[in-house]
Amino acid sequence: MNTVVDTALIQALDREHFLHPFTDFKDLATRGARVITKAENIYVWDSEGHKILDAMSGLWCVNVGYGREELASAAYRQMMLLSYYNSFFQTTNVPAVQLAAKLAALAPEVGGRSFRHVFYSSSGSESNDSNVRMVRRYWDLLGQPQRKVIISRNNAYHGSTMAGASLGGMSGMHAQGDLPIPNITHIEQPYFYELGQPGESSAEFGLRAARWLEEKIIETGPDKVAAFIAEPVQGAGGVIIAPDSYWPEIQRIVDKYGILLISDEVICAFGRLGYWFAYEKFGYRPDLVTFAKGVTSGYIPLGGVMVGDRVATVLIEQGGEFNHGYTYSGHPVACAVALANLELMEKENLPGRVRDDIGPYLARRFTELGEHPLVGLAETCGFMAGLVLVRNKATQEAFKPELGVGMLCRSHCFRLGLIMRAVGDRMIIAPPLVMTHDQIDEMIALIRRCLDATLADLQAAGHLD
Numbered sequence: 001m002n003t004v005v006d007t008a009l010i011q012a013l014d015r016e017h018f019l020h021p022f023t024d025f026k027d028l029a030t031r032g033a034r035v036i037t038k039a040e041n042i043y044v045w046d047s048e049g050h051k052i053l054d055a056m057s058g059l060w061c062v063n064v065g066y067g068r069e070e071l072a073s074a075a076y077r078q079m080m081l082l083s084y085y086n087s088f089f090q091t092t093n094v095p096a097v098q099l100a101a102k103l104a105a106l107a108p109e110v111g112g113r114s115f116r117h118v119f120y121s122s123s124g125s126e127s128n129d130s131n132v133r134m135v136r137r138y139w140d141l142l143g144q145p146q147r148k149v150i151i152s153r154n155n156a157y158h159g160s161t162m163a164g165a166s167l168g169g170m171s172g173m174h175a176q177g178d179l180p181i182p183n184i185t186h187i188e189q190p191y192f193y194e195l196g197q198p199g200e201s202s203a204e205f206g207l208r209a210a211r212w213l214e215e216k217i218i219e220t221g222p223d224k225v226a227a228f229i230a231e232p233v234q235g236a237g238g239v240i241i242a243p244d245s246y247w248p249e250i251q252r253i254v255d256k257y258g259i260l261l262i263s264d265e266v267i268c269a270f271g272r273l274g275y276w277f278a279y280e281k282f283g284y285r286p287d288l289v290t291f292a293k294g295v296t297s298g299y300i301p302l303g304g305v306m307v308g309d310r311v312a313t314v315l316i317e318q319g320g321e322f323n324h325g326y327t328y329s330g331h332p333v334a335c336a337v338a339l340a341n342l343e344l345m346e347k348e349n350l351p352g353r354v355r356d357d358i359g360p361y362l363a364r365r366f367t368e369l370g371e372h373p374l375v376g377l378a379e380t381c382g383f384m385a386g387l388v389l390v391r392n393k394a395t396q397e398a399f400k401p402e403l404g405v406g407m408l409c410r411s412h413c414f415r416l417g418l419i420m421r422a423v424g425d426r427m428i429i430a431p432p433l434v435m436t437h438d439q440i441d442e443m444i445a446l447i448r449r450c451l452d453a454t455l456a457d458l459q460a461a462g463h464l465d
């Protein structure tokens with residue numbers, strides 16, 4: 001395939017016609033978009049021929065790496081057989097059914113709760129919209145229609161649709177569009193590095209952070225609360241990893257008040273944390289599990305909700321039409337690609353590799369970055385990681401936000417051939433799960449070079465003592 005393009009022409013067309021997501025359109029028109037033309041394994045190339053190590057798996061999703069012929073072939077075969085048909089009007093298709101059965105088999109039973117049903121969408125955002133509809137339908141059927149309030153966390157990300165953005169706790173998103181919508185509220189995130197008190201252990205903080213949920217339930221009224229939604233590890237918020245004490249206490253609280261627990265695993269499922277689903281790693285018992293991204297390794301859009309028996313039984317046995325769905329729910333091509341992707345992940349044992357091999361190796365190598373003069377904290381969970389850039393390593397003094405140190409570091413990353421995301425001054429990665437030890441070493445060396453370049457710029461500008 002010819003990947004040689006006229007960069008200036010594509011940038012001009014992009015400027016004239018393509019409105020990008022989460023973008024300052026005026027700023028992008030001035031700079032010009034980076035044009036990505038091809039990808040293979042863990043690398044992408046831009047239109048100028050620069051090879052870039054993609055430490056973000058596209059957007060947390062290319063778990064099996066780029067250029068896997070098995071997935072392209074699965075899409076082609078299904079397109080030639082049945083390119084599309086809807087799942088409305090009491091109709092189904094073979095790949096959608098087979099994938100639902102496969103997902104049910106992969107989702108482990110925890111504490112007597114199992115997942116035998118799937119509701120399909122095309123993205124994590126749509127899936128979380130479906131969760132809002134499903135949760136409220138569940139309580140309506142049980143004769144408790146006043147249970148409408150869903151509790152989430154500050155700095156959480158649950159999508160960018162009206163309901164998804166409302167569930168998320170991103171203040172910048174809430175500032176646009178009069179969000180959140182009614183009956184969605186938030187508690188503080190379990191971020192020990194920023195919110196821990198002097199002398200408080202991480203375990204003590206984890207319990208305190210979890211109990212913010214109980215305080216919010218009591219404040220709202222237990223008879224009005226429908227569900228609590230949370231990411232196992234907060235992804236777009238900066239790879240925020242809760243202390244080990246957090247999830248058991250969350251489980252105690254949702255059980256005490258009888259509310260539903262939604263595990264948003266759009267980022268964390270399908271091997272990212274070393275398990276097919278992240279709730280297994282942390283041992284809690286969700287009622288609904290949001291998935292997308294890694295289910296097809298991003299090769300084609302697909303999302304959905306794993307619906308636990310507690311909810312599915314009520315929806316099925318109570319009867320009545322659930323007035324919700326999408327044109328592409330259970331799209332046969334997307335489901336066929338997902339089946340091929342999961343088969344590939346099983347064949348190469350990618351969850352097991354993350355858990356037992358490359359995950360521990362990444363943890364050891366990434367933690368070494370904590371020795372850098374700019375790094376106040378470096379931590380990993382499975383195959384995702386984050387580090388915090390600080391002005392003073394001894395006191396953990398942060399940089400002034402207006403300096404944009406994280407974005408400065410990110411610019412050096414692209415210049416030096418690395419994709420690493422900046423969330424404020426927290427730099428994060430979530431590489432493809434097919435990485436080798438040598439590629440991890442290559443990535444760590446690139447990160448260190450980017451940190452060194454950032455440090456040199458800050459010293460030259462007089463921003464460091």
